[in-house]
Amino acid sequence: xxxxxxxxxxxxxxxxxxxxxxxxxxxxxxxxxxxxxxxxxxxxxxxxxxxxxxxxxxxxxxxxxxxxxxxxxxxxxxxxxxxxxxxxxxxx
Numbered sequence: 001x002x003x004x005x006x007x008x009x010x011x012x013x014x015x016x017x018x019x020x021x022x023x024x025x026x027x028x029x030x031x032x033x034x035x036x037x038x039x040x041x042x043x044x045x046x047x048x049x050x051x052x053x054x055x056x057x058x059x060x061x062x063x064x065x066x067x068x069x070x071x072x073x074x075x076x077x078x079x080x081x082x083x084x085x086x087x088x089x090x091x092x
Contacts, residue, residue: 038062 032040041062045055060067 042059045058045062048055050058057067
């Protein structure tokens with residue numbers, strides 16, 4: 001019985017050593033491409049909780065696009081009452 005336990009223990013140790021050696025080779029790092037790096041940066045940017053303007057500015061910079069001004073046009077918001085009144089004035 002002692003001999004059987006020793007052989008079984010050696011067999012298990014050999015199998016586990018082989019599995020550990022194969023797992024390490026799978027974890028080798030590879031150099032990332034520019035596309036992968038940009039995608040990762042965009043994912044990180046979306047998780048930062050920035051305001052809309054800040055997000056659009058940084059996103060345009062990451063994508064190499066010209067930075068556009070995302071400000072409002074200076075007109076006030078219209079409420080439903082004012083917009084209906086303007087429509088009636090134009091129709092009648």
